[in-house]
Amino acid sequence: MANVIRRQTLAARLSRAAVYSVLVLAALFYLLPLVVMLITSVKPLSEISAGTLLMLPQDPTLAPWTKAWGEACTGMRCEGVGGYFWNSFAIVIPAVLISTTIGALNGYALTKWRFKGAELVFALMLFGCFIPFQVVLLPMAQTLGWLGISSSRAGLILVHVVFGIAFTTLFFRNFYVGIPDELVAAAKLDGAGFFRIFWRILLPVSTPIIVVSVIWQFTQIWNDFLFGVAFSAHNTQPVTVALNNLVNTSTGVREYNVDMAAAMIAALPTLVVYVLAGKYFVRGLTAGSVKG
């Protein structure tokens, strides 16, 4: 109670106001680009050249969005980013499912069936989280060629699975370490096998970590640019590569409103995931990037 009363002094109120103003200013800094992107994407080009960044559209239009989706030029072709948006999904969905499944089984085998060398195997795989991908680009290009899947969606899926399982294994391994071994030991005594125990005991409690893994992989792969630009052809490009091409295509007038609409389209899926499942997103970020 004494504490509460002390809070009411003028100095305390002033410092309270200062804290809130810093926090709100910071929020404006983070929001500014998104707001500008949205406003610009619904302005006609004339208003952009006549007005300034934060002026609200006088005559809002969705034309930049439809153009960005279906007509804008990305390099030599003028089909918008719509097709590439679906390309990204066609790459992301299988890559996320496969890498999460493998990660779950790996994590399970590493923690509940400890064998000699399990820690070494884990350390070996974990290193894959840290390498700069530039160091695998050239051999990967050649290997994809040998496998006959260079510049294909299958090739990109393979690349994302290969370099994603280090992360998914890390997630599931750290999660399963915390599940009591007694549950598994009892089931082993009853004669239940490897997959049966996984299916009946581990999987039912794995929902949170599956969500973390799926969200992490989804954002990583959706936002990937390096692999996309190195290993795709014009018809298999992910949306990030198409967006970059669209913005850098230098034919005719620069249509900033179309650029911004295309950027919004490329950003929407991961933003939606973040808004719907922010808690898990943060958990993945911290787990995926901190410890082993």
Add this chain to the structure above:
Amino acid sequence: MKNIATTRTGKAPRAATSGGLQAWLPRLVLAPSVAISLFFVYGFMLWTFILSLTSSRMLPSYDFVGFGQYARLMQNERWWVASTNLMIFGTLFVLICLVIGALLAMLLDQKIRQEGVLRTVYLYPMALSFIVTGVVWKWLLNPSLGIQAMVQSWGFESFRFDWIVDPDMAIYTLVIAAVWQASGFVMALFLAGLRGIDDSIVKAAQLDGASLPRIYWRVVMPCLRPVVFSAVMILAHIAIKSFDLVVALTGGGPGYATDLPATFMYAHAFNRSQIGLGSASAMLMLGGVLAILIPYLYSELRSRRHG
């Protein structure tokens, strides 16, 4: 005693028979991933190292020239620009993210109303692709239509913010955009760290009459050392890998003023038919990552052994 012995021996044969395949299954399940890791991570690193010792240009050739490509790299002015840029960009990016992240986390920890909303706002850029970030900031930094034009239209005619077209300043635009994207994440790391600190330590300091800033500086900060450490690791790692942001925001320009090792490597290996030189630069990037990673892993392992 005898009873236990018999049950033990009684169990043994059964465990052994069902143990045959069952004992190998975990290893079988892991085998593909281990093979993938050995081939695609370790094999490819070795492969790139071998390429870096050859005179490969447009196609890989295995005509060895020793460390000649590394020597060429050291004499390459563009490589030095890229490395210096990484130093400037990396240092500023890490430091500013840490300061902003720590500050926001401490302020947010003061029983703030709507804390959840603010946190969501601070962190959302992390969900975006660096390409999107680059495209947006390129627009904001555009001198004739972006922030500069806006402030000038408010009456500050002499306001200049044209860093993106200034070779000496363009590197700092990368810092701005990258800080915008990642500082909220550092805030989240710090906030989690702060929430993990035992309240009684802070209460005790308060009873001793220490002021709030003093408590933070002397009591809380030392507890957050591991958080600072991992944040530095993660941020340094992001900095070394930065590729997309440069491509989207400045394209490495003006000229090659904002080149980073990652874009240098890509340009030489894929666009300029200098596979040998590109491989050498990739190996140096790997060296840079290892230089940060090894001390980190070492201290992690040590602290775990102590814990």
